[in-house]
Amino acid sequence: MAEVRLEGVSKYFGRFKALDRVSFTVNPGEFFTLLGPSGCGKTTTLRVIAGFEIPEEGRVYIDGVDVTFKKPYERNTAMVFQNYALWPHMTVFDNVAYGLKVRGYSRDEIRRRVNWALDLLGLKGLENRYPLQLSGGQQQRVALARAIVVEPKVLLLDEPLSNLDARLRIRVREEIVLLQRKLRITAIYVTHDQEEAMSISDRIAVMDRGRIVQIGTPWEVYSNPANLFVATFMGRSNVLDGIIAGREADGLYIVDINGLKLYGTSRESLREGDRVKVVIRNEDAEPLEGDRVQPNVIEGKVVRSSLIGFAIQVKLLLSNGETISVYLRNKTAVNEGERMRVYISPEDVKIYRSLEALAE
Amino acid sequence: MALKLIRRITGALVFQLDTPLTLLLLFSLAVFIAILVMPLITLLARPAIGISMDVVRGLLAYPYVVWPPLGEWIIGVDRGDHKLIILRFKDMGVILNTLAIAFSVTVLATVVGVLVAYVSARYEFPGRALLRILALVPLLYTPFVNAFVAYKIFGDNGILYNTMVWLNLGYALEVTYIAGVIIAQTMMFWPIVYLNTLAALLQIDPSLEEQAENMGARGFKLFRSVTLPLSLPGIAAGAGLVFIFSMEDLAAPIAFKVDRVVSREIVKAIVGSRDIEALSVEVVILAGLLLTSALLWFIAVKHYVSLRHYAMIVRGGRWKPRVAKPGLPMYIAIYLAVFPIVIFSMLPQLGVLVYAFSESWFGVLPSGFTLDHFRELLRDPNVVNGLRNSVVYSTIAITLIVVTSTTIAYIVSRVKVTGVGVLDVLATSPLAIPGLSIALGLVILYSLGPFKDSFLDPFRNPAVLIALAYAVRKGPFTTRAVYAGLQQVHQTLEEAGMNMGASRFRVLFTIVLPLIGLNVMAGAIVSFVYCMTEVSTSIVLGALNPEQAPVTYVIYEYVTAGYGGGAFIHLAAAIVALTMALQILAITISNYILRFRYAFLGV
Numbered sequence: 001m002a003e004v005r006l007e008g009v010s011k012y013f014g015r016f017k018a019l020d021r022v023s024f025t026v027n028p029g030e031f032f033t034l035l036g037p038s039g040c041g042k043t044t045t046l047r048v049i050a051g052f053e054i055p056e057e058g059r060v061y062i063d064g065v066d067v068t069f070k071k072p073y074e075r076n077t078a079m080v081f082q083n084y085a086l087w088p089h090m091t092v093f094d095n096v097a098y099g100l101k102v103r104g105y106s107r108d109e110i111r112r113r114v115n116w117a118l119d120l121l122g123l124k125g126l127e128n129r130y131p132l133q134l135s136g137g138q139q140q141r142v143a144l145a146r147a148i149v150v151e152p153k154v155l156l157l158d159e160p161l162s163n164l165d166a167r168l169r170i171r172v173r174e175e176i177v178l179l180q181r182k183l184r185i186t187a188i189y190v191t192h193d194q195e196e197a198m199s200i201s202d203r204i205a206v207m208d209r210g211r212i213v214q215i216g217t218p219w220e221v222y223s224n225p226a227n228l229f230v231a232t233f234m235g236r237s238n239v240l241d242g243i244i245a246g247r248e249a250d251g252l253y254i255v256d257i258n259g260l261k262l263y264g265t266s267r268e269s270l271r272e273g274d275r276v277k278v279v280i281r282n283e284d285a286e287p288l289e290g291d292r293v294q295p296n297v298i299e300g301k302v303v304r305s306s307l308i309g310f311a312i313q314v315k316l317l318l319s320n321g322e323t324i325s326v327y328l329r330n331k332t333a334v335n336e337g338e339r340m341r342v343y344i345s346p347e348d349v350k351i352y353r354s355l356e357a358l359a360e
Numbered sequence: 361m362a363l364k365l366i367r368r369i370t371g372a373l374v375f376q377l378d379t380p381l382t383l384l385l386l387f388s389l390a391v392f393i394a395i396l397v398m399p400l401i402t403l404l405a406r407p408a409i410g411i412s413m414d415v416v417r418g419l420l421a422y423p424y425v426v427w428p429p430l431g432e433w434i435i436g437v438d439r440g441d442h443k444l445i446i447l448r449f450k451d452m453g454v455i456l457n458t459l460a461i462a463f464s465v466t467v468l469a470t471v472v473g474v475l476v477a478y479v480s481a482r483y484e485f486p487g488r489a490l491l492r493i494l495a496l497v498p499l500l501y502t503p504f505v506n507a508f509v510a511y512k513i514f515g516d517n518g519i520l521y522n523t524m525v526w527l528n529l530g531y532a533l534e535v536t537y538i539a540g541v542i543i544a545q546t547m548m549f550w551p552i553v554y555l556n557t558l559a560a561l562l563q564i565d566p567s568l569e570e571q572a573e574n575m576g577a578r579g580f581k582l583f584r585s586v587t588l589p590l591s592l593p594g595i596a597a598g599a600g601l602v603f604i605f606s607m608e609d610l611a612a613p614i615a616f617k618v619d620r621v622v623s624r625e626i627v628k629a630i631v632g633s634r635d636i637e638a639l640s641v642e643v644v645i646l647a648g649l650l651l652t653s654a655l656l657w658f659i660a661v662k663h664y665v666s667l668r669h670y671a672m673i674v675r676g677g678r679w680k681p682r683v684a685k686p687g688l689p690m691y692i693a694i695y696l697a698v699f700p701i702v703i704f705s706m707l708p709q710l711g712v713l714v715y716a717f718s719e720s721w722f723g724v725l726p727s728g729f730t731l732d733h734f735r736e737l738l739r740d741p742n743v744v745n746g747l748r749n750s751v752v753y754s755t756i757a758i759t760l761i762v763v764t765s766t767t768i769a770y771i772v773s774r775v776k777v778t779g780v781g782v783l784d785v786l787a788t789s790p791l792a793i794p795g796l797s798i799a800l801g802l803v804i805l806y807s808l809g810p811f812k813d814s815f816l817d818p819f820r821n822p823a824v825l826i827a828l829a830y831a832v833r834k835g836p837f838t839t840r841a842v843y844a845g846l847q848q849v850h851q852t853l854e855e856a857g858m859n860m861g862a863s864r865f866r867v868l869f870t871i872v873l874p875l876i877g878l879n880v881m882a883g884a885i886v887s888f889v890y891c892m893t894e895v896s897t898s899i900v901l902g903a904l905n906p907e908q909a910p911v912t913y914v915i916y917e918y919v920t921a922g923y924g925g926g927a928f929i930h931l932a933a934a935i936v937a938l939t940m941a942l943q944i945l946a947i948t949i950s951n952y953i954l955r956f957r958y959a960f961l962g963v
Contacts, residue, residue, distance in 0.1 A: 052855055072858040085856035089874045098870075099860035150860065 001028035002063035002153035002186050004049060009058030011044055018044045019055065020210040026154075026188060031180055033189045035197040036207035037233070042190045045207070046156050049188065050079050062153055073102075078152035082159045084143040086131035092118070092142050093127040099150040117149040120179070137168055144176070148183060155180065155187040161196065173200050194234050198222060206230050226267065228352040231279040238282065238324040241354070244274045252346050258320035262296055264349030275354040283311070284348035285326035288341040296349070298324070299341045305334040316340060365778070377775065380865040385771060388764035392786050395825075395832045399801025400651060400793070406804060407645045415641050419455070423620060424642070426453035431537070442525055442532050449538040451620055454646070458622040461541055462606040468546040469602045472701060473553025474595060478583070479698050480554075481561040483690065484683045491699065492558075497706045498551050500943050501893035503912050504919040505936045507611035508929060509711025510544035512721070515616065522724045540616035545606050547705040552605070553598035560594025561587070566682040593661065600657035601792060607650055608794040608896065614920060622646045626796050630803060631903040644800065651797040658792045667772055667784050667843040712940065715933030733934035743935060746911035753823065753910055754891035757830035758884050761838050764831070766880060769842035770868065774851065787839045790832055795896025798829060803900065822901035823908040829897040834890045841883030841950075845876035882950040889946040893939050911935060 004026040011019040019041045026032040034042035047053045049060060051072035060068045067075050078099075086095050096117055100110045118124055121141040131139055140160060147155060157176070161169045177200045180187045191197050197204050198218035205215045206229075214226035225231035232239060242257040252263045253270060255278055264278060288297060300316030303323065307313075311327040314334055318324065326342055328334070377385065407415075418424070429450035437444040452460060480492055498506075513519045514535040524532040535543050564587065572586045588595075613621045619628075629643040686694060715721060719728030737743045768787045772780055790798075802825050806816045818825050849872060857867035873880075895912050902909030918932040 050855075050859060052858075071863075072855070073861045073863055076861075077859065079856070079859045081852045081856060083850065083852055085850070085852040087853060087856075087871055098857070098862070102861040102866070146856075146860070 005061040033201040078147035079156040117145040263346040266351040285342035403801035447539040469550035477557035506708035507615035511615040544612040556598030560591035716937035746914035750910040753827040760831040765838040773846040799900035830891040838883030845879030
């Protein structure tokens, strides 16, 4: 179990700045995820930790040791590549044994350890197969077995599930977490799938265009997003334009969305007249019966409703001309043309300054 | 500023390569610098010593520039029952002759090459596969003898003349002297344009042509406005190579008795004199001119000769090619024009076989099938010696080639640092740099100053320089094969190895080499065979000490001695026939191993 620490890491590819002063600490034994859209720098960060890229600025520490300029084979990290990178000319056994051979273990010791790893990942009996003879899921496990058998200080996983189909993905990610807990290895995981990240991580670092935008537990990142980017990246949400109309004594803002007035919250300090974006998550709307007038109730006409499995997705046309999507878990049928009222709690009306200030 | 760049490059290099790899890189660089860069610099710099306005004026006068030109363009001779037309063209002096020939050959070869490539790429017809194979026959190296056969066909009292007389056409044609050289070289070199154009055509995204067709462009208009521009880079690459090969070709000028071309002047100067000091400045300048034109062209199209581009071609067309069934006019063109041209161009190679297996061949038809020439070969001490030398040099060369080519291909493929492109250029440029220029540069550099009388001195031991020259000149075939193979080995496979604790060098041996071993082998086979048939340096350096000369020098001697068609030419043909068999074998094996379409892409 090792601690991994990055301080002010910047990486350039030519003139392109891929990483901009990235800093974070991964605690020993933690499952830490780098989350973000394609091109945000999460894989580059992982490769810097692994040693395949040297940063132009900043430092990388593993277990307190400065490894910034150490070669990949001097760091004792183990990476599971997105394409598994299994050597096609070697059997499963030889693939897994490679790292041990390099480390100079005896033949018997190698055999013992490889068998342990294969057993742990349910690959018993496949020792003599070649990678091309395995299914995608099996190849993935061989890659995992190869990584853990060398008992690395840090386990690095680069979108290991992206080549698997949806159901397998969910099953395998559970196995990865269990494995990590059992072996108590520090793990750094890279993905663009926010649901996957929330499901397995102890903490998540959300990245956007080379910068870390927010670090926190899944709960923190989901319910208290630091800026508009994180707010819209996590979960499914509606984004509306509005203007701050005032502020209450208890800290709530009143925001005017094209005629519609709502109470909401913000992490930023805003003034009357500020142009803002208002984020409302699809699942945060509660349908209301009756006509009682109360604040934060939105009324609209149903223009579309469809079942998406666990909920009904309803598109509401509001009085100010805008449409929002809401998920209704109570799956009673909703007809198009109906009028519907939904309540959204002020905590769930998240307000951000319109020109999104990137978190420093 | 520059210091910072150097520091950044060395820093990145040191990080990305380990010590063993860096040493290999330095070794490879040393070989290229010693055998390619330094001699060429010497060649270009030397005239500076002797150059003067007199020299320049001399180069613009007889025999380098002859104006007004001497001789006749065409001669008509009345022979009684028929009229003989001799196509000769005038002598314009060494420099102008060479340039005029090169230009004409390039134009003709391009026209033929593009035509055959277009037909072969865009139309479907019976015999297409055969056409494609036959078109490549002229690319088999058949030093000197093939030009000799061309002379026998077109030249003085040749097969063409005699056939036309026999057919009682009233006219008969002979193509000799400079005109003959042009025809012969066109036949030899158009497949180079064909190959490059074909590769380019197969790479064109069909939707681009379909889009134009959709807007109304058809037939020639489509070809001119879309297809031609898109394939122009490939055509240019091929045409440029033809230009260079024409300028440095010795075979056709020898066969058609043209002395006044640059290639012959250079060889005459070296083979004739034993004294490097006496080497006239003019000759050095000529070799320098050869080199300069080659370099200019190379710089213009270097992208299309680069390793990266080759690897792209070799992976094959990514799309289903657009083929159409030809209409009647096209059918006629294919079977009455294209096929005949292709088959015609094969005649020199076929003629080699005829010479090799016949007792004599004076008239139109040969007489007497015999294997005596082959038996004679093995008894002839010159031939045996030459063959043995060739095998030794070629073996040494491919050992060097395997090491340097793998190193360079690996570094160009994997290491990301500014300046790596230079390695790419170094490794592929020998394809285009005239062998005669390299040869002359080597002779000058290593026979003077500190090298005089050393073991490197070609006047004592040309063997050393010959083997090294082979390694540099014929290396690109292996470099290309290795590079193409590396493209198929995903970088993550190596990263995974390093991640598991293996140094880059260990990764190279345990992971990369097992995966590209076949490519290395296939490339080495092709390189070996081309070493065995190398001409330029073999002749120039071999002449300095015939005991150490390779077999191509022996062929040259026999051909120049066998002007009248005596036994020497049959012997030479027999040797060449052997090398033809060797080449076909090597190419077949190599293609089979790699399943590449253009594994032996000699150009």
